[in-house]
Amino acid sequence: MTDARSTPSSTTSSDTTPSAADLARLGFSDSERARTSLADLRVDARPVVEAAAEAADPDQAVDYLLAVLQAASDREGLESALVADAAFRGRLLKVLGASTGLAQHLVRHPQHCFELADPALGAVRPAAWALRDELLRAVGADPRAAEPTATDGGPAAVDALRIAYRKLLLRLAARDLCGEVIVDDVAAELADLAAGALEAALAIARARLPASAEPCRFAVIGMGKCGARELNYVSDVDVLFVAEPVGDTSGDRDREAAALRTATQLASHLMRICSEHTAEGTLWPVDAALRPEGRAGPLVRTVASHLAYYRRWAKTWEFQALLKARPIAGDKELGEAYLAAVTPLVWKAADRPNFVEDVQAMRRRVLDHIPAQELDRQLKLGPGGLRDVEFAVQLLQLVHGRSDPSLRIPSTLRALEALTEGGYVGRRDGAALTDAYRFVRTLEHRIQLARLRRTHLLPVDERALRALGRSLGLWSDPVEELLQQWRQHQRQIRRLHEKLFYRPLLAAVARIPGDDARLTPEAAEARLTALGYADPAAALRHIEALTAGVSRRAAIQRTLLPVMLGWFADAPDPDAGLLAFRQVSEALGTTPWYLRLLRDEGVTAERMARLLASSRFIVDLLLRAPEAVAILGDDASLEPRDREQIEAEMLAAARRHDDQANAIAAIRAIRRRELFRVAAADLLGLLDVDRVGEALTAIAAATVTGGLSVAVRAIEAERRRTLPTRLAIVAMGRFGGHEMSYVSDADVVVVHEPLEGVDEHEAAGAATAVVAELRRLLGLPGPDPALEVDVALRPEGRQGPLVRTLSSFSAYYERWSHVWEAQALLRAEPLCGDPELLRGFVELVDPIRWPASGLSERDVREILRIKARVDAERLPRGADPTTHTKLGRGGLADIEWTVQLLQLRHAGAVPQLRTTRTVEALRAATEAGLVEPKDTQSLLAAWRMATRTRNAVMLVRGRPSDSLPRDARDLAAVSRILGYGPLESSRFVEDYRRVTRRARAVVERLFQV
Structure with missing residues (x-):
């Protein structure tokens, strides 16, 4: 670097000053004045x-340069350095x-200008x-x-x-403005400067003490940004003062009090x-x-006095403040002793009741007190400001x-880095x-640097x-670019603050005692047993497998x-839940979003835990498609989808595959995901039983429709020609009643119509092949749950042809039709296929199922006979008739047969009864005066309880059963x-029997000739 004291150029400025136009182009606002x-x-x-053109304000730079030159005793040397030394x-x-x-x-x-000519200024950061x-x-x-003491305690x-501090601040600001140091290091150096200034102020304060002052040990503890070494250019410097008497003063309270008086004088002088x-x-x-x-x-306390206060009286925010405590001046050993004493209390603060909620409330109070403008x-x-980041990180x-x-x-920033590295x-x-x-x-630093004033x-x-x-x-456009970047970063901070600071998992983690927050094998088994795990040793193995290693x-x-x-x-089967969690976690492997989702969205983690420890059915679905975890965090994502949405997705997925096996696998995978959606919403209490039945029916309908398209393609490919008949299902x-359960088959009948000029036998063969392929x-x-397409309700049952015209x-x-077939047709509803055939089928069966003249006495007796036979013969051997959801007393069959008898008898005269849905038909019968409202309530309560119970058994066990479980854990x-x-x-069983018993009494009154 050129010597700052070299001889100035003989060229005068007036010969070399750019024109006003040139100055304006370089960024000068008042170019004439600048010239x-x-x-x-x-x-x-x-x-x-x-x-000057590279300065924040070129006009200001030139104005002050002239003022400095005029004040300089060595103007010549300063001007020479300006020309010779570009840096x-x-x-x-x-x-x-x-x-x-x-x-x-x-x-x-002005002599401090030459500090900026120091060759080492940009190369070495001062310690x-x-x-x-x-x-x-x-x-x-x-x-x-x-104990450094100033030679003079005066002005x-x-x-x-002040002069020395400003000189050092000048050196830092120059490096900062020239981009020679990053904001982290600027903040750390400012904190070091403040600590040094406090040490010097303490030296002056010592010089002001009277000779008679009692000796004391005195330490200054930096707090806030100074303690954290992230200070601003202009900021209050937050501190605590700690003091102790010199030597052993056990029992000598007078000396202790005198030492504290000395320390208080030191603290007061230092602050002034x-x-x-x-x-x-x-x-x-x-x-x-x-x-x-x-x-x-009191301004100054001993370590013991601080500890006594923090243990008994301190509020949550005080521990949050201590997070940044650091000895910065005075007796270093005393400062370290203070820190060693209070630090363990800081890391127990989160054990306090409502700790997370208190910190969150404090942040909200700060926001509430900011003027709107x-x-x-x-x-x-x-x-979106600095406090949003700091509060989130500290919490x-x-x-x-x-x-x-x-x-x-x-x-x-270092804490945020550690939080990121730690996952x-x-x-x-x-x-x-x-x-x-x-x-x-950086923006805050520049604003404060402008006038060396404390502002945010x-x-x-x-x-x-x-x-x-x-x-x-x-x-290019400093104002617009600045405002745009500020708003962008403000939005980003606010978004991430809301995500991290109000993360639902935080409050739950905070409620776990600190000693247990990181599980150790020694402590875990006893805790697992206390929590209710039946096999704590196995649970420990799962935990160790999940937490081993140093990976994120x-x-x-x-x-x-x-x-x-x-x-x-908190769920019925914690052992199964933990095992399933391990299986899902291993299945998702390195999938980046999975653990991040559970960590950031506490509701997802909590719901997942509840589902895995409650339902084998859900576990089976999730293990086949673990990515479905992603839908658990949002109620809207658990809302069942319409049949049209599911069907469109299934048909599109099937079309992407030429191979029928792959096409049907794609359809079944979508079905699996939708079953998980409904089952999760059901178990979490987001759906009532009627909506569950509707949703499961929509899934089955879309699946059969998609499957039919694949089956038609397969048979056409096999025959190498288009189907010679029209098909409808x-x-x-x-299924037709929109009341499917998790165990229901898809009951259907299939109608077809040969194309013009096609042999009926050929057409029937092709249609039969399609139905067989569909099934x-x-x-x-x-890997995906099968759906049985059951055609047993067709004319002649299993002896009859699969398809008919x-x-x-x-x-x-x-x-040939029997009354029970008319009863079966009560649930017939067009599903998919040729629209004209579907309309024709409905027109054909409506007079049969809604007979205008109602039922004859003989037909009623036949229905009663068949129902009695079903009750006597179909109830499984050993089944309890009071707890069998389908065929037991007051169960599903009792209620549905009663409603269907009402429909067969009265739908010809009461159009509102012409529905395939049990609940709608029962309500219509009540409105028509055929059933008393209190009886309707009894029937509906039993029907819904039996349906919910049947669904719950499937959810819990993962396999169908119509009886209440006998295993105590399953029950x-x-x-x-x-x-x-x-x-x-046991109360549930009693309630079930009571509700169905009431329904059975109603059935016995209504279900008769």
Whole structure:
């Protein structure tokens, strides 16, 4: 670098000053005034203009440069350095153009300009001890002394401290504005500067003590941003003061009190020395309001006094504040002793009741007190500001740091890095939050640097915004680019703050005692037994498999499992839940979204735990398609889809495959996912039993429709020609009644009509082949649940042909039909296929199922006879007739046959009874006066309870059964699904028998000739 004292050029500025137009193009606002000012330079103006053009405010840079030159005793040397040293020139003009506060300091002390010509300035970051020593020497104190004391405690020492501090601040600001240091290091160096200034102020304070003062040990504890080494250019410096008597004073309360009086004098002097205004300005306020009892408490306490307060009286926010505590001045050993004493309390704070909720409420209170007109400009406290990042990071630290020492870091950015590495924050979220935080901190620094004033508000003045944007390197449209970037980062911070700070899992993790938050083999087995795990040794093996290693997956599992173990334990079968969780986690392997979803969306994790520990049916579905976990976090995602939506997706999926096996597999995979959606919503209480039946029917209808398209393609490919007949499928039974359960078959009848000129035998053969292929494809064993297409309700039952023409159906019903077949047709509903055939079938069967003249006495007796035979012969051997959901007393068959008898008798005269749905038909019968409302209530209650119970048995066991479970564990699980408490399975059985008994009494009155 050229010597700053070299001889100035003989060229005068007036010869080299650019024109006003050129200056305007370079960014000068008042180019004429700038040209006049530049003419006063005695050296070549062009390099100065080029450097000023890169400053935040070129006009301000030139104005202050002239003021500094006029004040300089060595103007010639300064001007010479400006021309000869490009690095010096750039630093000086950037500082003058960005900070009126530092510019005014240079006007008072122009010799400090040469600090910016230091060749090592941009290459070496000063150590904290070096800054401390320089500030101590400035006040005449020996840095090597155990208790450095200033030679003078008067105003001269105070001014000397300010001058030395500003000189060091100038060196840092120049490097910052020239992009030679990142914002993290700027904040850390500012904290080191503040610590050094406090040490120097303490040295002055010692010089002010009277000779008679009792000796004491005295330490200054940095809090807030100073403690965390992330200080601003201008900020209150938050501190606590700790003191102890010198030597052993056991029992000598007078000496202890005297030592505390000395310490209080030191603290008071120190605060005034830093805060008071002199001719050299002020440093910053020293704020001790974070001490125990706040401003009402003593300024200085002993370590024991601090501890006593924190153990008994401290509020949640006080522990949050202690997270950033750090000894920064005075007796280092005493400061470290204080920190060692209080730190364990910090990492137990999250064990306090409602800890998470208290921290969240405190953040909301801060927002509530911001004036409305400042919300969008408040960089620190407003939504999307620095506090949003800091509160989120601190809350995560305090909750998870109890068991993870790697998170015990005062610095926000370093803590965020540790949270990201540990898996507590997603990598993408962590990187986005880091970038946004750095931008806003840099913006805050530039605003404060402008006038060396404590402010966190984005300016509104156009010129100030322009200078601010240019100081950040935004040149094309500084104001618009600045505002755009601020809003973008503000939105990003707010979004991630809401995601992390209000993460549902946090409160659950915080409720786990800190000692248990990270499971250890020694403590875990006893805890698992206490939680209700039947095989704690097996549970431990699952836990160890999930949490072993140092991967991010293992780290996230260590966060999740303590909470999920409790959720599993709240469900009927915690052992099965944990096993299934391990299986799902291993199936998803390295899938990046899975554990992130469980960590970030607590409702997903809680719901997953409940489902896995309650339902084998859901576990089986989820193990075949673990990605379905993604739909658990949102009620809207668990809303059943319409048949049209499912059908369109199935048909599109099938068309993508030429091979029929792959096509049907795609359809069945979609069915599996939709079954999971409905089963999860059902078990979580989001659907009533009527909607479950409707949803399961929609899935089956879409599946049969999609399967039919694949079967037709397969038969046409096999025959190498198009189908010679038109096909239609009619839903029957519970399928046609929109009342399917998880165990229901798809009951259908199939009608066809040969194309013109086609032999009827050929057409029937092709149609039969399609139906057989449809049944085969949907019934194939495989990873997806099979759907049996049952055609047993066709004319002549299993002895009759699989398909018939309309004329064949008509001839059969006219000649051979029995009353039970008319009863079966009550549930017939068009499903899919040729629309004309479906309409024809409905027109054919309506007079049969809705007879205009009702039923004859003989037909009624026949129905009663068949029902009695069903009751006597079909109830399985050994089944309890009081708890069999289908054929038991007051069960599904009792109620459905009663309603169907009413329909056969009266639908000819009461059109509202012409429905395939049991519940609708019963309501219509009540409105028509055929059933008393109280009887309707009894029948509906039993029908719904039997249907829900039947569904719950399938959910719990994963296999069908029409009887209440005899196994106590299964029975307890069924009763829990139905809303009963953990020990209320016997009450559930009693309720079931009582409800069905009432229904049976109604059936016996209504179901007769």
